Amino acid sequence: MRPLKIAHVAPLATRVPPARSGSVQQMASLLTEGLVAQGHDVTLFAPGDSVTKAKLDAMTPRGYWHDETMWPWEMYELLHLAAAVERADAFDIIHVEAGYYPMSLAFTRLSRTPVSQTVHHAPGPAETTLWRRYPEAPFIAISQEQARLLAGLNVVDIVPHGIDTNRFAFRETPDDYLLFLGRFTPGKGPVQAIEAARRAGIRLLLAAAEEQYYREAVAPLVDGKEVVYVGEVDFEVKVRLYGGARALLYPVQAGEPFGLVLAEAMACGTPVAALDRGAVREVVDEGITGGVFADLDAMVAGLDAVMALDRRRVRERAVERFGVATMVDGYVRAFRTIIEQWRSR
Amino acid sequence: MRPLKIAHVAPLATRVPPARSGSVQQMASLLTEGLVAQGHDVTLFAPGDSVTKAKLDAMTPRGYWHDETMWPWEMYELLHLAAAVERADAFDIIHVEAGYYPMSLAFTRLSRTPVSQTVHHAPGPAETTLWRRYPEAPFIAISQEQARLLAGLNVVDIVPHGIDTNRFAFRETPDDYLLFLGRFTPGKGPVQAIEAARRAGIRLLLAAAEEQYYREAVAPLVDGKEVVYVGEVDFEVKVRLYGGARALLYPVQAGEPFGLVLAEAMACGTPVAALDRGAVREVVDEGITGGVFADLDAMVAGLDAVMALDRRRVRERAVERFGVATMVDGYVRAFRTIIEQWRSR
Numbered sequence: 001m002r003p004l005k006i007a008h009v010a011p012l013a014t015r016v017p018p019a020r021s022g023s024v025q026q027m028a029s030l031l032t033e034g035l036v037a038q039g040h041d042v043t044l045f046a047p048g049d050s051v052t053k054a055k056l057d058a059m060t061p062r063g064y065w066h067d068e069t070m071w072p073w074e075m076y077e078l079l080h081l082a083a084a085v086e087r088a089d090a091f092d093i094i095h096v097e098a099g100y101y102p103m104s105l106a107f108t109r110l111s112r113t114p115v116s117q118t119v120h121h122a123p124g125p126a127e128t129t130l131w132r133r134y135p136e137a138p139f140i141a142i143s144q145e146q147a148r149l150l151a152g153l154n155v156v157d158i159v160p161h162g163i164d165t166n167r168f169a170f171r172e173t174p175d176d177y178l179l180f181l182g183r184f185t186p187g188k189g190p191v192q193a194i195e196a197a198r199r200a201g202i203r204l205l206l207a208a209a210e211e212q213y214y215r216e217a218v219a220p221l222v223d224g225k226e227v228v229y230v231g232e233v234d235f236e237v238k239v240r241l242y243g244g245a246r247a248l249l250y251p252v253q254a255g256e257p258f259g260l261v262l263a264e265a266m267a268c269g270t271p272v273a274a275l276d277r278g279a280v281r282e283v284v285d286e287g288i289t290g291g292v293f294a295d296l297d298a299m300v301a302g303l304d305a306v307m308a309l310d311r312r313r314v315r316e317r318a319v320e321r322f323g324v325a326t327m328v329d330g331y332v333r334a335f336r337t338i339i340e341q342w343r344s345r
Numbered sequence: 346m347r348p349l350k351i352a353h354v355a356p357l358a359t360r361v362p363p364a365r366s367g368s369v370q371q372m373a374s375l376l377t378e379g380l381v382a383q384g385h386d387v388t389l390f391a392p393g394d395s396v397t398k399a400k401l402d403a404m405t406p407r408g409y410w411h412d413e414t415m416w417p418w419e420m421y422e423l424l425h426l427a428a429a430v431e432r433a434d435a436f437d438i439i440h441v442e443a444g445y446y447p448m449s450l451a452f453t454r455l456s457r458t459p460v461s462q463t464v465h466h467a468p469g470p471a472e473t474t475l476w477r478r479y480p481e482a483p484f485i486a487i488s489q490e491q492a493r494l495l496a497g498l499n500v501v502d503i504v505p506h507g508i509d510t511n512r513f514a515f516r517e518t519p520d521d522y523l524l525f526l527g528r529f530t531p532g533k534g535p536v537q538a539i540e541a542a543r544r545a546g547i548r549l550l551l552a553a554a555e556e557q558y559y560r561e562a563v564a565p566l567v568d569g570k571e572v573v574y575v576g577e578v579d580f581e582v583k584v585r586l587y588g589g590a591r592a593l594l595y596p597v598q599a600g601e602p603f604g605l606v607l608a609e610a611m612a613c614g615t616p617v618a619a620l621d622r623g624a625v626r627e628v629v630d631e632g633i634t635g636g637v638f639a640d641l642d643a644m645v646a647g648l649d650a651v652m653a654l655d656r657r658r659v660r661e662r663a664v665e666r667f668g669v670a671t672m673v674d675g676y677v678r679a680f681r682t683i684i685e686q687w688r689s690r
Contacts, residue, residue: 059478069471074419075446079478082451101420106427110455126414133404133424 007091008032009045011099012080014063016050024120028097034328045084088113093335108137114342122257138338143279146257157334161258162327165319168267171243177203179245184214187254194221199300207233242268246307250274259283266318269311289314352436354390356444357425359408361395369465373442379673390429433458438680453482459687467602483683488624491602502679507672510664513612516588522548524590529559532599539566544645552578587613591652595619604628611663614656634659
């Protein structure tokens with residue numbers, strides 16, 4: 001099949017790939033480079049300091065996270081989207097990675113080429129009620145859980161997040177600690193992770209940026225011995241932390257549409273112990289890459305079994321399911337479906 | 346000349362005309378009804394509870410100020426704009442009253458009919474730097490002051506705000522007080538109004554919604570005798586307050602692009618004493634409708650002369666300059682210029 005001419009629109013917030021945090025940018029980069037590697041003609045719409053093998057169309061030299069005069073950010077994001085749609089004739093498809101909410105919907109009926117979108121959060125009913133003004137607008141869901149939340153919209157395909165498994169080094173023999181990695185919010189369950197680790201009698205390392213919820217609810221539980229806060233970590237340290245952990249604790253309280261840290265930990269060979277919320281069951285293969293538990297009691301009781309899983313097999317399954325190639329193939333399949341739908345309108 | 350087919354897009358925030366506050370909605374209503382009265386074919390894009398003689402195209406039954414599930418408001422505003430642009434073929438021109446910032450710019454090159462806009466604030470250089478990505482996008486400025494701030498953009502015409510002078514009853518003989526009316530912000534100068542009134546030895550009434558700045562900086566200066574806070578007032582009370590005032594004090598600290606309360610007070614026959622900032626000099630005819638002063642000392646010294654101005658002549662000048670008919674004529678002239686520019690691209 002002939003290569004596709006693809007406009008891939010990342011947020012204008014920060015460069016692609018991101019210097020530090022920015023999971024949307026990370027995914028945008030992996031997908032862009034993966035599409036280029038497959039021979040597609042990709043134009044990446046992103047800040048000018050992005051690094052890519054695609055053609056780069058940059059409205060501004062850098063992202064609005066780094067320049068407080070670039071305000072309001074919504075205007076930047078919007079005109080950045082418009083810049084891609086204005087070039088619609090040059091592309092077979094426009095795909096938008098929506099960092100916040102899919103402003104791209106506004107162009108659904110004004111573009112001369114299909115505008116499609118991936119959202120990266122778990123949209124609520126108030127949001128999707130509005131979005132259903134455009135029932136034809138193509139969405140690519142990142143999980144069945146998210147597809148369920150997008151009911152009534154044109155969910156063309158479900159393509160799980162990919163990760164660059166080459167960069168997540170496998171480690172056969174871990175150190176003697178458990179790991180919590182993610183933002184300090186009630187929804188991510190850091191307090192529950194501490195409780196589980198204490199009850200299991202295993203040291204817990206917490207890695208995330210210090211936020212208000214950390215100071216209010218988490219810090220009082222940190223003793224520097226059994227519960228250790230290591231701060232916000234960069235990529236290299238993150239990989240080392242994953243690899244050294246006997247298990248990743250993921251006692252998530254609010255439903256998440258994916259769970260990128262699960263895939264990342266697994267790629268390092270580290271099994272995961274997670275609560276059964278949101279997309280967790282889709283990401284974790286029970287008894288192979290981890291355990292999925294109904295509540296914290298069950299998680300504590302099942303932790304030994306999780307830590308006993310074969311780390312090499314954990315890694316292999318992660319590569320198979322969340323490797324970049326799988327994601328890229330999924331997106332190309334989705335793009336071709338969207339173009340087909342558009343032509344047969 | 347043949348009547349125009351006009352899409353007039355008000356914000357989706359609250360109904361047109363507004364139930365209480367909402368100067369953008371007020372102007373949108375006056376302009377819409379004035380255009381209809383002149384025989385133009387107008388479609389008003391506004392919340393469903395709006396009241397108009399135009400055709401009403403309502404995306405939602407009411408505005409997002411009144412329903413917290415209508416969030417984020419930017420998505421509502423954006424899809425509301427898109428709804429008008431999607432119907433571009435039905436109109437000679439689309440005109441957008443931008444309540445916050447002109448998201449309409451995103452449609453400049455995607456619409457099949459010209460998209461024009463009026464902004465209602467004083468844009469800063471950071472904003473207009475971004476907007477200049479669309480140097481062809483037609484703006485209608487509300488004052489020379491605002492046109493100056495819009496330098497480098499396609500400012501097609503300058504049309505001052507109109508007010509419904511029939512609703513601002515003239516009063517020949519006022520009571521014995523001065524009036525401050527407007528929001529309690531440092532930029533509006535309520536503290537300076539109090540100082541001026543005290544020094545002049547005349548009672549001051551303050552009318553505005555209670556905000557944080559009121560509690561922090563203004564309330565301690567209110568004694569209930571010489572400085573009286575009357576709260577937020579509805580339209581009828583506002584007109585009575587204007588009419589009863591010997592003068593409106595407008596010691597504005599930050600440059601404003603217009604000054605609607607100046608025109609409203611004048612329409613009631615009440616002269617104004619204002620500081621020389623922003624568009625004040627364009628709205629006030631010195632020695633006829635009020636005085637424009639360099640600083641507060643000059644304002645206090647000149648207050649007697651302002652209060653001595655002929656109230657009937659103040660009213661007449663206000664009707665002449667800020668009557669709805671003048672605004673409507675100005676917009677029709679601007680619309681025809683924009684359509685002409687578009688055709689000769």
